[in-house]
Amino acid sequence: MSTETPTQYETERPLTQVTLPKEPSRAHLTERLVREYEMRPEHAAAIGRALVDPTAVRRQLDSPLIKRFPGGVAKFLIADVFTPMISVNPVNPRERERRAYPVSGMGGGAKNKTLTVEADSTNTALILTGDSPEHVEEILRDSAAHLRHQNASLGEDIGVDGALEPLTVALTEIRHRDGADKVVALTAMDGATRVSWCHQFTSFDSADVVYRLTSADPRTWRAELGRITAIQNRPLGETTFEERRAHRALVAQARILLSIEPVRPGAVVPSIVEAIRAILAEIHVAPPKGWPEGSQIDEIADKVLDLLLDAGRITETERNYLMGMIPPDQLKRHGFSVYPDVRAAKLLRVFHDERNSAVISAAVRGLGEKKRLAKDDKIKLAAELIMRPYRHIYRRPGNDLLVHAVRSAVQRTFTLPGVRKNTSWEISPRALEEARLAELRDAALAELRANPSSEELGAARLELGILASYWLTATRALQRDTPQDTRGPSAIIVRMLRDERGIHQIYQVIVDGRHEPSNISRAARRIQLVEKNGDKQVDFIELAGGDYERVNDDWIRHSFHEAQSAPVPQKNLPPIDQMMELVRQATKHGRELKELMDKIVKVKDEHGDIIAERYGVPRPQEIDIEDVLRDAADNFRSWIRQHERSSRVIASSDEHLRSDEQVG
Numbered sequence: 001m002s003t004e005t006p007t008q009y010e011t012e013r014p015l016t017q018v019t020l021p022k023e024p025s026r027a028h029l030t031e032r033l034v035r036e037y038e039m040r041p042e043h044a045a046a047i048g049r050a051l052v053d054p055t056a057v058r059r060q061l062d063s064p065l066i067k068r069f070p071g072g073v074a075k076f077l078i079a080d081v082f083t084p085m086i087s088v089n090p091v092n093p094r095e096r097e098r099r100a101y102p103v104s105g106m107g108g109g110a111k112n113k114t115l116t117v118e119a120d121s122t123n124t125a126l127i128l129t130g131d132s133p134e135h136v137e138e139i140l141r142d143s144a145a146h147l148r149h150q151n152a153s154l155g156e157d158i159g160v161d162g163a164l165e166p167l168t169v170a171l172t173e174i175r176h177r178d179g180a181d182k183v184v185a186l187t188a189m190d191g192a193t194r195v196s197w198c199h200q201f202t203s204f205d206s207a208d209v210v211y212r213l214t215s216a217d218p219r220t221w222r223a224e225l226g227r228i229t230a231i232q233n234r235p236l237g238e239t240t241f242e243e244r245r246a247h248r249a250l251v252a253q254a255r256i257l258l259s260i261e262p263v264r265p266g267a268v269v270p271s272i273v274e275a276i277r278a279i280l281a282e283i284h285v286a287p288p289k290g291w292p293e294g295s296q297i298d299e300i301a302d303k304v305l306d307l308l309l310d311a312g313r314i315t316e317t318e319r320n321y322l323m324g325m326i327p328p329d330q331l332k333r334h335g336f337s338v339y340p341d342v343r344a345a346k347l348l349r350v351f352h353d354e355r356n357s358a359v360i361s362a363a364v365r366g367l368g369e370k371k372r373l374a375k376d377d378k379i380k381l382a383a384e385l386i387m388r389p390y391r392h393i394y395r396r397p398g399n400d401l402l403v404h405a406v407r408s409a410v411q412r413t414f415t416l417p418g419v420r421k422n423t424s425w426e427i428s429p430r431a432l433e434e435a436r437l438a439e440l441r442d443a444a445l446a447e448l449r450a451n452p453s454s455e456e457l458g459a460a461r462l463e464l465g466i467l468a469s470y471w472l473t474a475t476r477a478l479q480r481d482t483p484q485d486t487r488g489p490s491a492i493i494v495r496m497l498r499d500e501r502g503i504h505q506i507y508q509v510i511v512d513g514r515h516e517p518s519n520i521s522r523a524a525r526r527i528q529l530v531e532k533n534g535d536k537q538v539d540f541i542e543l544a545g546g547d548y549e550r551v552n553d554d555w556i557r558h559s560f561h562e563a564q565s566a567p568v569p570q571k572n573l574p575p576i577d578q579m580m581e582l583v584r585q586a587t588k589h590g591r592e593l594k595e596l597m598d599k600i601v602k603v604k605d606e607h608g609d610i611i612a613e614r615y616g617v618p619r620p621q622e623i624d625i626e627d628v629l630r631d632a633a634d635n636f637r638s639w640i641r642q643h644e645r646s647s648r649v650i651a652s653s654d655e656h657l658r659s660d661e662q663v664g
Helices: 006-010 023-037 040-051 054-062 095-099 133-150 152-161 190-201 206-211 220-232 241-249 272-284 293-310 316-323 328-334 342-350 355-367 377-386 399-411 434-451 459-474 489-497 500-515 520-524 552-560 577-601 611-615 624-664
Strands: 066-067 071-082 116-119 124-129 167-176 185-189 253-263
Touching: 006 399, 023 040, 040 071, 040 167, 040 185, 054 071, 054 342, 066 272, 071 272, 095 133, 116 272, 124 272, 133 152, 133 167, 133 190, 133 206, 152 167, 152 241, 152 342, 167 611, 185 272, 190 206, 190 241, 190 253, 206 293, 206 316, 241 489, 293 316, 293 355, 293 377, 293 399, 293 624, 316 328, 328 399, 328 500, 342 355, 342 377, 342 399, 342 459, 342 500, 342 624, 355 377, 355 399, 377 459, 399 459, 399 489, 434 459, 459 500, 459 577, 489 552, 577 624
Parallel strands: 124 167, 167 253
Antiparallel strands: 066 071, 071 253, 116 124, 167 185
16 A cells, blocks of 8 residues: 555546457457458457557548648558557667668677568558567667666656657568567557657566567456556555556557558559658658657668669669668678678769759658758768668767767768769779779879879779778768868868878778778778888887777878868858857957957057056947957857867767777
């Protein structure tokens, strides 16, 4: 019996009477779903099993909720559902940054391996495929724990008020490559965090929801729910907060995706994958609340590749390759290069192909709030796909600063002059074979020697620079510009390509990166320094603690320095670059102000006294100079401290990466 006072539970949302449905009402609903919507019996059963009141839902079948999205119409049922019958989303876009794609070739446990997603033949369910039930179970448990950790305050609200916001759920069919039986469940496409907290409060394991309750017989199922609803027949004073919290978390309202139809009769029916992507984009890609930056870009990038497939511009195997869904050990069998730098180059050619511009523009308009394709959208989309072999290792729990720093560098590096023109370069056979890579280096050197003063990069140098850009950014050996060196990473690579030693070094970057392509951070420590003639430096040795003398951002910028004229502000700069440009201007004016102050104190009267100190200066009428200087000092002090804190966080994350490698 609880010792709580009445006022404690009176502040909570009152308990609602929950009646468990009778089997005949569920059976009638599932029969109509099979008959009228041509739904598979196991799919209809999954919907019926989750409903609190199947009879009320049955009345909606004649007039479901209609939701339009670009290219199609979705029909929904609105109903109260039992949350232990709703799965968290094992392919939640919110978590994509921390999942490893098959192209990474890295382990890190089953929870780090993403599932494949496709539409079933009836277009009423998503097919999610994992290695085995154990693989999917680990992802489900890890996802639920991660979502709760990321939003603890939501759990407090659900404990007192229940899950107030509706869920968006869809049928999923989970299959396994090891031949284990498939399972069918309703999965929260939106609202997975709410569902994970409801599972926690009702004492259901998020993996058991999929692998045990979906196949439980009605008697077991009713007993599981009955232990929670039993408290509604007792006086509140004889219940505990935990019991009341479980009762509130037992039921939530949901809109259940019923079917996808064309906008008009005879039009193409969008796939359920496309429909869910578009519907969720309205919630998360555009305001008011959004997924992490990488997850937003991922959704649009995947849509681009799907549309290119539909348009016949790429094959299904090519789409899977560009998406990063083919493991390294299977690439050669499918006819692709095993090197991720070649895949990066291929992505650049696909996204910069003018014949694909209309498709890319349609994808951006369809999922985002933009009306047209912006100048930098293509490179942002390509960059996110380029990062898939390694992005997850830079995504630390509760810290997105490191992955953002890597993303920023990648986006700014693959903008080499000429890269946007596919006619300026190609992926030559020399890039595909390690034995012939030296031929590409020699061709780049020949280009430089033939016309050393040319501002344009030839095809060989551009190709070599693109391949090296992958390894330099993936290993963080080259990072974005700083106030001390305002050159962007692409400008650094251009500078290297205009120098013989730079070409030799870029060649060595590719060779060393390809030596162990599946371990990015270790490969970073193995990029060796070279002399002007291409010889490796003899002082490349393993240091104490397992680190190496290696190529890094400071070394590259110092070795390939050039006198910089005053930067010309660019138009349409990204927000962070706009800020850095303003900071540079403020710094410049600060120096000018200091020089003026030094000059003021040098002005003396006929007695040798400093006039400003003896007679003072009148207060300026235009501005309150004291307040301006005080605010400027306070702001810069605060911003500098925040930058130092962020730098420490990133440095700490790098240290964690090194520790992980040593443990591995």
